[in-house]
Amino acid sequence: MFQACTDPDTLDGLAWLACYLTNGKHIAFYGSFLTVLSLLAITAPVALAFGFGGAVAARSRIAPLRWFGQAYTAIVRGVPDIVFFLFFVIALDQGFEWLRHKVKCPGWDQPIRQGSDFIVCAEAKLPLSSSPQWVHEGYGFGLAVLTFAIVFGAFAANVLSGAMRAVPRAQVETGEAYGMTHRQTFWRILVPQMWVYALPGLSNLWMILVKATPLLFLLGVEDIVYWARELGGAKTNIYAYPHPDWRLWYFLGLLVFYLGLTKVSEIVLARINDRLSLGQATAAGEARRRRAAA
Amino acid sequence: MKKLILTTTAAAMLTAGAATAQDVVRLGTEGAYPPYNFINDNGEVDGFERDLGDELCSRAERECEWVTNDWDSIIPNLVSGNYDTIIAGMSITDERDEVVDFSENYLPPAPSAYAAMTDSLDLGNAVVAAQTGTIQANHVVDTGATLLEFPSPDEIVAAVRNGEADAAFADKDFLADVVEQDSQLMFVGEDVSLGQGMGMAFRESDPELRETFSEAIVAMKEDGSLNEMITEWFGDGAPTFE
Amino acid sequence: MSCAQSIQDYALRSLGIGERLLPRNDFTLCEQVVLIGSGLIWNVYFGVLALSFGFLLATAVALGKAADSPWLRKPSEWFIFVFRGSPLFIQFFLAYEAFVLLPRNGIELLGITAETGWLTRAWAGALIVLFLNTAAYSGEIFYGALRSVPKGDLEAADAYGFTGWHKFRKITWPTMLRLAWPAYTNEAIFLFHATTLVYFSGFPAWQQKGDALYYANYFADKTFNPFVPYPIVAVYFILLTLCLIALFGWANRRLNRHLPQTQRRRIRFRPQVIR
Numbered sequence: 001m002f003q004a005c006t007d008p009d010t011l012d013g014l015a016w017l018a019c020y021l022t023n024g025k026h027i028a029f030y031g032s033f034l035t036v037l038s039l040l041a042i043t044a045p046v047a048l049a050f051g052f053g054g055a056v057a058a059r060s061r062i063a064p065l066r067w068f069g070q071a072y073t074a075i076v077r078g079v080p081d082i083v084f085f086l087f088f089v090i091a092l093d094q095g096f097e098w099l100r101h102k103v104k105c106p107g108w109d110q111p112i113r114q115g116s117d118f119i120v121c122a123e124a125k126l127p128l129s130s131s132p133q134w135v136h137e138g139y140g141f142g143l144a145v146l147t148f149a150i151v152f153g154a155f156a157a158n159v160l161s162g163a164m165r166a167v168p169r170a171q172v173e174t175g176e177a178y179g180m181t182h183r184q185t186f187w188r189i190l191v192p193q194m195w196v197y198a199l200p201g202l203s204n205l206w207m208i209l210v211k212a213t214p215l216l217f218l219l220g221v222e223d224i225v226y227w228a229r230e231l232g233g234a235k236t237n238i239y240a241y242p243h244p245d246w247r248l249w250y251f252l253g254l255l256v257f258y259l260g261l262t263k264v265s266e267i268v269l270a271r272i273n274d275r276l277s278l279g280q281a282t283a284a285g286e287a288r289r290r291r292a293a294a
Numbered sequence: 295m296k297k298l299i300l301t302t303t304a305a306a307m308l309t310a311g312a313a314t315a316q317d318v319v320r321l322g323t324e325g326a327y328p329p330y331n332f333i334n335d336n337g338e339v340d341g342f343e344r345d346l347g348d349e350l351c352s353r354a355e356r357e358c359e360w361v362t363n364d365w366d367s368i369i370p371n372l373v374s375g376n377y378d379t380i381i382a383g384m385s386i387t388d389e390r391d392e393v394v395d396f397s398e399n400y401l402p403p404a405p406s407a408y409a410a411m412t413d414s415l416d417l418g419n420a421v422v423a424a425q426t427g428t429i430q431a432n433h434v435v436d437t438g439a440t441l442l443e444f445p446s447p448d449e450i451v452a453a454v455r456n457g458e459a460d461a462a463f464a465d466k467d468f469l470a471d472v473v474e475q476d477s478q479l480m481f482v483g484e485d486v487s488l489g490q491g492m493g494m495a496f497r498e499s500d501p502e503l504r505e506t507f508s509e510a511i512v513a514m515k516e517d518g519s520l521n522e523m524i525t526e527w528f529g530d531g532a533p534t535f536e
Numbered sequence: 537m538s539c540a541q542s543i544q545d546y547a548l549r550s551l552g553i554g555e556r557l558l559p560r561n562d563f564t565l566c567e568q569v570v571l572i573g574s575g576l577i578w579n580v581y582f583g584v585l586a587l588s589f590g591f592l593l594a595t596a597v598a599l600g601k602a603a604d605s606p607w608l609r610k611p612s613e614w615f616i617f618v619f620r621g622s623p624l625f626i627q628f629f630l631a632y633e634a635f636v637l638l639p640r641n642g643i644e645l646l647g648i649t650a651e652t653g654w655l656t657r658a659w660a661g662a663l664i665v666l667f668l669n670t671a672a673y674s675g676e677i678f679y680g681a682l683r684s685v686p687k688g689d690l691e692a693a694d695a696y697g698f699t700g701w702h703k704f705r706k707i708t709w710p711t712m713l714r715l716a717w718p719a720y721t722n723e724a725i726f727l728f729h730a731t732t733l734v735y736f737s738g739f740p741a742w743q744q745k746g747d748a749l750y751y752a753n754y755f756a757d758k759t760f761n762p763f764v765p766y767p768i769v770a771v772y773f774i775l776l777t778l779c780l781i782a783l784f785g786w787a788n789r790r791l792n793r794h795l796p797q798t799q800r801r802r803i804r805f806r807p808q809v810i811r
Contacts, residue, residue: 008335024336078774080729082736083749087762090367090374097375117499118374122317125375133359136320136376211623220363220371225625230326230333233448234455236471238328240335245452248633255622255630262621366753369760389561393760423740427757435557435744442740453740456636458656 008240020241029227033257036213036223039145043209046149048202051156058161069157076154085218088147089140093126100124144219152209159201164190166197196276203269210261214254228254318357319503321347322377325362326446327468329527330383333362342527343381346400349519353510366427366445369393372495378503379496383465385429385489395498398508399491400520402533406430409469410454410461410482417483423450423459429488430463454479467528539566550574550745558744558754565764568755572768575748576776581659582666582731582747587724590670595709597675602682612675619672624665624730631665632656632739658739666734670727674720681716682708714791721784725777732769748772 005011005019020026057069076084098112101120108121122128127135167190175185216223232247323331325339334340339360351358361377372380372394379397386396406429408417418438424431426443434441442459444450451472453459462469466485473479494511496504514520521534545555547570559567600612619627638652654660685708693707713720732749735741741750752765759765 024338025333028337075770075774078777079770080732080749080773082729082732083752083766083769083773086749086753086756087766090370090762093376094374117497119497119499120375128317133361136361207620214623214625217364220367222362229446229448233326233446234451234472236328236475238332238341238471242475245448245455247452248630248637251626251629251633255626258623258626259618259621262617366757370756370762373760389758421742432560440743442742443744444740449740453636458636458740 016241020243023241025227025231028222029224029231032222032224032227035141035221036216039141039148039213039216039221039223040210043145043148043152044206046145047152047156047205047209050149050153051158051160054153054157055160055164058157059164073154073157073161076151077158081151081212082215082218084151085147085215088150089143089219092143092146094118097124097126100126140220144216144221147219148209148212152205152212155205155208156202159198159205160194162201163194163198167193199269199273199276203265203273206265206269207262210265211258224254224257318359319351319379320359320361320377321351322361322363322368322372322380323347323382324365324368326365326448327383329467329471330465331381342523343383345523345527346520347381349514349523350507350510353513354506356506364445365425369495373497375497378500379494379507381494383468383492384495386491386493387429387489390495393498394495395501395504396493396495397504398511398515399493400511400514401492401524402535403487403489403491404533405466405485406433406463406488407466407469407481407485408461408463408483409451409473409479411457411478411480413480413482415460415482417461420460421458422461422463423453424463425450428464430465433486433488434463451479467532470529539564539570542567542570546571547574548577550577550747550751552743552745556743560758563755563759568751568765569768571751572748572755572765573772575746575751576772578658578734578745578747579728579731579776582663582734583724583728585663586666586670586731587727589667590674590727593667593671594674594678597671598678598682598712601675601679615668616672616676616679619669620676624669624733625736627665627669628662628733628739631661635661656739657742658734662734662739666727666731669730670723673723673726674716677716677719677723678712680719681712684715685711710791717784717788717791721781721788724784725780728776728780729773 005022008016008019011019054069054072057065058073060066060069097118097120101108101112101124104123105121110119112119127139171189171193172185175189180188213223214225217226228250229247232245232250234245235242323339323343325331325333327341329341331339331341331343339362344360347358347360363371363377365382368380368382368384369390371377380394384390386399390396408415408422410420419440421440421442422434422437423442423444424434425447426445431441431443442450442453444453447464447468450459450462450464451469454462455476455478461482466481469481473481494504494507496507511520514523515535524532524534542564543566546559546567548554549558549571551574558571597612597615600608601616603609603612635652635655638655655664689707689711690703693703698707732747735746735750744754746754748769752769755765756762
């Protein structure tokens, strides 16, 4: 990065450290923090959508849909998330390619599984093997988002269906008394009011999600744990910046990062909670109303 | 699994290969096993296999791209098609040969060695660290020593340094650099020769690509450029091809 | 090899009893089920012990956080924040790295040499981390419950002349438990799931003795097929979760048996805890 860094062997002390901390690998390491943050930013709404779908399905009046919703939440929550991560990505990847294969290559007459090989026609490959590297990485990241969303969607579904049950029955009945249809009471009364009941559960879920991100490297994404391990490991003279085993320091850095993220999340979530309580028929909402009136 | 292999005919496999003939070849590696392969300070794949792979690709007139993957899942990701070949210091073994096909070896059978802090060690009863899922790990179990497994080669050396393990067992070429630069560590016991050398791994359904690279490897063996490359990366003492 | 033979060889393999060599080829479904089941012993071991010890510390931490004295409150708050605010994965790693830095030959303390080597072993080191971790999470749950103990209950206790330890043991503590129980059930389930991380982050497996996920990973590695071993782990954990829910549900009914039917709260498995 700096001019002085062209020959690391001649450097020592602070200059060495400055060059070391700004080499290409470290830049990638810093970039991976953004990867983690963007994963969080994308996964949270997607998982919420999955959860909403799951919750609606679980309380559906159509039996098969209800069973599906209930089975989804029950199975995913009963299994450690790490087990899902270990085989979900390959399963999802193969599932997508199989679907594309069915659509794009109807004339294909060979078995898709040849021994342990999984073979689809070249047009069905995801991404196409001619695509540049960033497409491959983007696809891997997308699969990671999807896997996280499926797992956390199940938890969110549980929180949301609890929240829907928590909305006072009288509120919905009032809506019905005004002649609203089932659909109208759902969208105009139940959904706007459920968030305040869902928020404590969703906040916890966010915290769990934050703390599940170190498992990203299991999904083949080069995240902060991957780089911390890679950078921290002892380096021989074959590297430009040899050093002993520094993993402890890198992981301590990660610890601080996560503690900071938790603290910030706690503050933000407390604010949202306060804001949401406004005008709600709960104790907290009542307290806010009184404070405003005084 | 074996029954399925029999159902595929050679002709079918050839057409499958032809469809992808001119695409970019994606080379999968671990990136944590210097000097075979490692991520250099610029964040790029580097090492003996980087040089070798690039040379092979230019000889085969194919465009290549490097991909890194965890050692743990390196074969499942090959067979499900996330890259086209593995070139990651992988020893040719019968066990792996059942699932993937290997090219001509590009490194002769290399010795594996024990590195330890003391030379008075009964290796049959010691605690020996090895990387999970390697031929070395299997060998340690066979010797009757206590196997201590770690996911990356780096950690097995760390385990010896901090006294968790009595010795580390890995490819001698990997340990050579480490031992040379750490006065506390030394080689102990006899070197052990495992496997049938190192080769590139391909999907069994992809014989054409395997042929292409095998030919390039044979060509490099014949004109001596492979031996030069081995000496350059592993020093004068490293075993080369005849 | 017959299935009965596999059970004989591998049912207790994770404890080092039985066949020393793991299967190397011709893997049968039976071997996978038996060996992964054998690994489950460790998951149960970590889960049960961490929960039992963690329960005691959690009560202490909850009381500490609710205490008036900052000397008790601050350390409790920090303890909870650090262990709840960071990923368990990283806690395992740091703990292992810290334990291996301890002197090999033990520490001289007041003339007694304390052995340190066992701390780097998963059975002790990982148990300590899980114990502290669950104590922090449960501590927060208990703290919340402690603050929700009805004022009337405490006033009634005062009126009857209950004081100090007696009042805590007979009134405050049972009510706190009753209120915290649904959330605590979830914490227990999460803890059992978290035990799969032990051999995945730092703590190495000795002599191929590992937990359920370790063996599943072994099979996935050898057969190059992740679609059999991991679902086996999943099924085992669903069964384990069901057992836990039944057990905690029974405890919940006991805790609530003095209440009128309509006021009893059923446990719903909801993620109210943070991991």
